[in-house]
Amino acid sequence: MQNFLRLWHDSGIYHLDMGQGFMMLIGLVLLFLAIRKGFEPLLLVPIGFGCILANIPGAGLSMSAVENALYSGYPEVIGPIAQLLGEQADAGIKAITEAYKLAPAGVQADAYRLATDLGYSNGMLYSFYTVAIGSGVAPLVIFMGVGAMTDFGPLLANPKTLFLGAAAQFGIFATVMGAVGLSVTGVIDFSIADAAAIGIIGGADGPTAIYVASILAPELLGAIAVAAYSYMALVPMIQPPIMRLLTTTDERKIRMEQMRVVSRREKIVFPLILLILVALILPSAAPLLGMFCFGNLMRECGVVERLSDTAQNALINITTIFLGLSVGSKLAADKFLDPKTLGILVLGILAFAIGTAMGVLTAKFMNLFTQNKINPLIGSAGVSAVPMAARVSNKLGLEANPQNYLLMHAMGPNVAGVIGSAIAAGVMISIVSSLT
């Protein structure tokens, strides 16, 4: 009978609360969007599945061994741990958890030992998160793979499009101000680190967003990543109205001249130029852009094709699986079901919209000074969301003029946007860590 009780006590239904049930639904919705609607499935399938796993009641897959022991509710388990941490056994889980977090490293290690001796272990997703995101390594490895997949040819053919990639990052900083505004007006309480992490959604670049959030606001990582990937998938719906609003039909009809051929050697040297500029000006962007440039150099140098191939396939795929599950593990009910999430979703779409607008407007502004007119539709591609945003530019260009293929021209600002948001990430990490 005791065993039956234990089984019942261990069963999911016994532990299920509304929040977890709701989050499992959210996970199913993410899977539906990914599978049926094609929303960035490579990330949202693992994230959605990880969300369900993380909210399995009583499984504790996203908790550490000590947390799992404390949440077991058994006094014979909580007692010794509380004692070790110098707390009363009946102080409540929150207080004991807090004491654990503040304890010296040696005491933490002893608490971990004690928890494992009592039969509790780190949850699977907790381990994945620690290795993949806690260490910072997974977003960097993905960035290396993205670098190995990126062709800087269109950018090199027309370097001025880098300005579009810079302008679109204004979405990031405007969103930071938005988050600060919400906090100052007392609507939602965001710290400056939170605001910076939310702003990066406007970078429209998944790994960058995850990297920044994992450093500045790990609590919000789940919501930020979901917002970033969802809005990247929604780019074909978010951008066109803004682009139409800010351009005349004549502007949309502008045909851009044929691009020049870019030499192999230019492509080899470019990532090194970029790396050295990063080294001289903004070392805090060195991990992200360093790995990106490394991937691109492997791609272009032509002598390490087997490494480049692995970076683009096996390695990025393996990393994506664990990154996605790890992000999902941050979609636990108590973190996600919070007004902050709503704020993040609203601010995130704002970031995309502002970035799009600034890209288009900057293209129009540049046309005031140059002879070779730029079609302002390619400005919106500066937000990144590679290659979706470039395709949107192309589609609207074809609508205005069926001969007007903008895809290749839009790839320039599109990859520039990746560089731009990595730079923005670096500068935010650097400034915020000085502020806090």
Place this chain on the structure above:
Amino acid sequence: MQNFLRLWHDSGIYHLDMGQGFMMLIGLVLLFLAIRKGFEPLLLVPIGFGCILANIPGAGLSMSAVENALYSGYPEVIGPIAQLLGEQADAGIKAITEAYKLAPAGVQADAYRLATDLGYSNGMLYSFYTVAIGSGVAPLVIFMGVGAMTDFGPLLANPKTLFLGAAAQFGIFATVMGAVGLSVTGVIDFSIADAAAIGIIGGADGPTAIYVASILAPELLGAIAVAAYSYMALVPMIQPPIMRLLTTTDERKIRMEQMRVVSRREKIVFPLILLILVALILPSAAPLLGMFCFGNLMRECGVVERLSDTAQNALINITTIFLGLSVGSKLAADKFLDPKTLGILVLGILAFAIGTAMGVLTAKFMNLFTQNKINPLIGSAGVSAVPMAARVSNKLGLEANPQNYLLMHAMGPNVAGVIGSAIAAGVMISIVSSLT
């Protein structure tokens, strides 16, 4: 001369004892079975090789840095470590090792530091084991890959075959009772955790067996894994006599109707149904079945083919290599050459036999109530041992009736057996951790 002594002292022959020599022979036998006889070579080649490596005298490849330091035999090495642990230098290796295991985490860390400062390091296989199995991650990743390779179509076409997969798990629990019996009668001393870990051999599923053994009885892991994989390879010899004994020729001739076509969407939804049932009823099975369902969803959803492909190839292969070597590292002489191993081998084959019998008998029992008769030969496939057991069913079916292709019908209970033993694993982990 001193150097020559040191070389001699470091040489393998100096350290060789009978046990290690014998275990190296066992390793060679495993390699022979894998290479010549085709016994599950993907696992038994790495396991056999790992067994040889683990028993290289004096290399200490499967020992931690502290153990390696203690086994060096040099008083100038043992002395300081013993002192740190509060033991006499001449207390003997056993006592010092014991003191090390009981020491607080901080002292252990200091002992590790001391050992590395003295020139000793964690053995290669010890590191592999810690990362691959100690963390629990390797069996889970393999289970994800297996999920990505599994087609639930035959099961969905005929869900009743799930009962066969359930029934065959009786082999697991009967074996638990067998181990308990051996212990109660004083033949071999098994704890309840040992008994549960041994029983799982009857699940006929390698990663599940390794996962359970690593949690409940790491000491027995080597023998359990070897037994599980060996008997899986021996299924074509173990099952047929039992199947023939329990069925009449007429029963073996039963032709099963053509299966219906299963829709894509059913296949996508099934892993989610399974996941949610696990979440509600048995969260302790969530790691194993969660990863299994995740792999299967990646396979079926059709939008993440590059992830599914990696899970089925690069990732599972890499994991298999390290899992196999890690399992081999548990085949050290002092652990394996023990009466318990003999008990495990005997109980393991019993588990397979009982599971087979229960599968066949349950199929016959189900035929009492249903109109569409099931060929009882497919019942034996419920033990899992995918896809060997299904092939055995097919072969015996063809023997009885050359037109009687049972392979697809047997795949239903076969994959049901995988689910069944993962459920059994979850329930055993849950109950045993409440008992101890």
Place this chain on the structure above:
Amino acid sequence: MQNFLRLWHDSGIYHLDMGQGFMMLIGLVLLFLAIRKGFEPLLLVPIGFGCILANIPGAGLSMSAVENALYSGYPEVIGPIAQLLGEQADAGIKAITEAYKLAPAGVQADAYRLATDLGYSNGMLYSFYTVAIGSGVAPLVIFMGVGAMTDFGPLLANPKTLFLGAAAQFGIFATVMGAVGLSVTGVIDFSIADAAAIGIIGGADGPTAIYVASILAPELLGAIAVAAYSYMALVPMIQPPIMRLLTTTDERKIRMEQMRVVSRREKIVFPLILLILVALILPSAAPLLGMFCFGNLMRECGVVERLSDTAQNALINITTIFLGLSVGSKLAADKFLDPKTLGILVLGILAFAIGTAMGVLTAKFMNLFTQNKINPLIGSAGVSAVPMAARVSNKLGLEANPQNYLLMHAMGPNVAGVIGSAIAAGVMISIVSSLT
């Protein structure tokens, strides 16, 4: 304004010193050699890039969290750490770093916690190094992959060529004496461990050199790896003059008889024979040669082709990327810009030259006793540098006699050289750890 100062303070130019600038140039030169000149690009591209990353001023990518905190220069950061370590805050970074290294493990853990709480984290390359090389695992995995790519057929057809592979290792030990000589005469101060690690350059085998250096002289690892790979790429320039000097035209014209066909079973048994000899005679070579034999067995046994394929492709490529970056991280200015590096470069080329000479001379010596004359040109292939050295032998053979194809004959000593230097590595690790 404060932020601007912080940004300027964080910028690379602010921190740049001559040494780092120079090392970044070295990194660019390595990339140039790899990409334009084809110098072992699979390793030198990641190493060169890692070198640039490691020397980005102010980024601290190759430093631990505590080092990064100490190098920040902020008194409010250094103070608490110094206090924790029992040092004065103004004791200087060197003294505090020293105190950190000597502190008990628990205090180190607390210092790490403190540094991360203050916003500092382990540098990316530091993490890569710890996981890939610090643990010893990357060179071993690469050795497994090399084993899976190696065909022992030519060696088995003519086992006497193993002597050539043995003789060429004299380059290793002569170089050890050279390093000792430099130290004794007071030119450059090398310890015996340094000398052994430098000597291994003469093994002409990258992973072996990195493995030995990571154990015996991690400080010198960067220079040793760069020397080893550079000279391996330069083998077509280093070896021919020596080979021509030591052989007559008639000797170079010697045609070797057609090799016998080697059976599949011999190829399967050979790695096991080698493994068992290692186990009996030199367990300290077991990690390197064990993994090598394991890779080769997977290749030859024919039943685990998917594992062998992964070991030769995805796994070795992934490992190579991180190994290369990790080696690059050891090319920090303060370590590399040292007279020792010059010594290493000079001794390294000496090692190659002496190994080449001994291989050729030994082949001539063997011809005094045997009937089937060996073309002494294949002796030089005994240094390893697979397969470059064998190709050099072939090329010089063709020069002397356009019908004289030596490639296959030279592959025997070539792979023998890999075994030979792994043995030398084992014996040096064993002896040196007894001396220190």
Place this chain on the structure above:
Amino acid sequence: MQETLLQQGIDLMVYGMGTVLVFLTLLVIATMCMSRLMLRYFPDPVVIEPKKKARAASGGAAVVEPRIERVIAEAVRQHRARR
């Protein structure tokens, strides 16, 4: 102690096998309901071709597409060059 071990073993068998049976029975029921629902209300679309294409288009989007696009761009370029 010995009796306890026996008792534990019996408990493990009874509750364990019970859970396996209950779980798989529920799974049979859930699966049958699901299949009936799916086949009645959400059958696979009859014409699969266009859908497959749509999926491929959205599929590996973020990561794979640039390469495909380059291939297409290159094909277009060559096509024009030939004319």
Place this chain on the structure above:
Amino acid sequence: MQETLLQQGIDLMVYGMGTVLVFLTLLVIATMCMSRLMLRYFPDPVVIEPKKKARAASGGAAVVEPRIERVIAEAVRQHRARR
């Protein structure tokens, strides 16, 4: 505190967006200089074929070659056997 947060936000925006603009402007300049230099002094060699071959030969050398060599050896053997 609220004012400080606002101030922090403004600082972050001004310095952040400023850095992005300055950096990318420098990158535009550096890239243009680089392209001009490369095209004038180091253009891609016209005849690419032989170079490619050389690269392939030295390229993945240490790791790839043995397999290729075996393939070649095998092809030669088979070729001879056929005669």
Place this chain on the structure above:
Amino acid sequence: MQETLLQQGIDLMVYGMGTVLVFLTLLVIATMCMSRLMLRYFPDPVVIEPKKKARAASGGAAVVEPRIERVIAEAVRQHRARR
């Protein structure tokens, strides 16, 4: 100390090179014995075709072979094209 270092170096050379020679000599002997034993008592089965097929069927075959087949096919094609 300096003398000790010299002594250590000499020791390392003598015992190191000695071990290498002894080890490889033993390996030569062991290999020769093994080859003789294998060729006399366990020769590869004469008819290789069916065995190869069997192996391909069971082994990881599926993974490597297609590539080699393509290489061979390509070699044959080039050989024919040249004629």
